[in-house]
Amino acid sequence: MEYTESLERSAEITRMVLPTLSRLGLPVNPINYALFYEYFLGRNPRLKEALEPVVENGGSLSPDRAKELFEEQVVFANTDRVEKIGEEIREMLGKIIQMISDAGGDVSHFSGSLGAYAHSLEHLDEANAAQQLKSLVGQMLTEARQMVESNREFGQKLDATSREIGALRAELADLRLQATLDALTGLGNRKTFDEALARALEQAPGDMATVCLMMVDIDNFKSINDEYGHLIGDKILRFVAETLRRSVKGRDVVARFGGDEFGVVLEETPPQGAYRLAENIRQTIEKSALKRTDTGEPIRNITVSIGVECNRPGDRPDDLIERADQALYESKNKGRNRVTCGFRG
Structure with a gap:
């Protein structure tokens, strides 16, 4: 803005x-x-x-x-700017095409002039041949200088336009990246999560559970905010986000689902592997010892509740999210700070 x-x-x-x-x-x-x-x-x-x-x-x-x-x-209200940048890039490309066309016109003109000069050379008046030759050579030199100058200006314009397009493309890439990230944690945002889950389910074999979803919620986060304030609450959100980020690898996607809830999309992961990963995350966060940076005072014990579910044949994204959420709520209802799996076995 x-x-x-x-x-x-x-x-x-x-x-x-x-x-x-x-x-x-x-x-x-x-x-x-x-x-x-x-x-x-x-x-x-x-x-x-x-x-x-x-x-x-x-x-x-x-x-x-x-x-x-x-x-x-x-x-993230940058969609208008993204569209504007797209228009500017199209305009720049149009200018390049026009400059190339203009340069081509100059070449054609120069080629035509050479043809005219060749014709004149074939029909020199013997009486005035020396003067005519001098005039023709002068004209040819002038045309050549104009051609060189035209090409030089074209090259300068092309360089400047290329730099401008490069800057616009870099800005567009930055805006697109910002539009996929959560500003506070640096994780993917809800849009990133939805796209990653839909893509993973679309690519998953229909008869195998190879896509697992973790829904992670910080326990008693509202009371933490009430007790310590939102700045400490933000610090805790970033700590949990970083713990999740360090725990996954490869094509797995971690995103902030909303508020104090996170989603982790695990591809090519068997159900038991997803459970072990969730339990490792839970234990890592439980053992954390966060302190206030201003006073050094310890912050109360931070824990998370996690629900884990894996895909079934014919699953849509909402189906998998709903089951993972149910597993998460079961973790909370059983006392929090635990992992619950929706699958059996």
């Missing part, structure tokens, strides 16, 4: 943002401030639709929901 408002306009929006955050009981942190600044700026229809009931009708907004809206509507 780019902000080009004047100082007066920015101050006016700030005077609307701060009372709103206070009325909703939301902390004045960069995420909440940016979210409501964007809302009062009025240029994002989807954000306006999501927040208008809260702002105008006295609704409520949780910190987690505010963060989700920030990621969806502020951080």
Whole structure:
């Protein structure tokens, strides 16, 4: 997002943002401030639709929901820019084609001139041959210089356009990458998760359980946020995310499913292998000893509950997610800090 408002306009929006955050009981942190600044700026229809009931009708907004809206509507609202970059690249390619066409026209013109000169040489007037030759050579030199200059300018334009296209392509690649990542943890986001699971099921043999799904949820995360604050909560989310990332390999995909829940798509993994991996992750997190960076004070014991399920013939992504979620809920209902498998054996 780019902000080009004047100082007066920015101050006016700030005077609307701060009372709103206070009325909703939301902390004045960069995420909440940016979210409501964007809302009062009025240029994002989807954000306006999501927040208008809260702002105008006295609704409520949780910190987690505010963060989700920030990621969806502020951080990743780059689709227009992606389309614009695509248009700019097409324009650049059009310029290159035109420059090549122009250069080809110059070549044709030069070739035609040479033909005319050859014809003139064949029909020299003997009486004035020396003068005519001098004139023809002068014209040919002029044409040659023009051709060299035209090619030089074409090369410079082509180099400049190539550099511009390279910069646009790099920006486009960066935007596409950002659109697949969760801003807080650096893991894949929900879009990445959905695509990875659909692709894995599509490629899986129909009669074998080779795709396993882990749903991982941080136990009592709300109370951790209430006790330590959202900055510590964010630190815990990043710690769990990094533990999951280090635990998988190859084509396996780890993504933030939403809130304090993560999804892990395991390809070419037998059910018992998925269970062992989930148990190793659970134990690693249980044994962690996190501390506050400001005071060195230990943070309460962090644990996770995990549900594991593997694909069955004819599974769609929603089918596998639903069964893995059921296994996760069973882990929570049995006391948390455990792994439950939906499969048998």
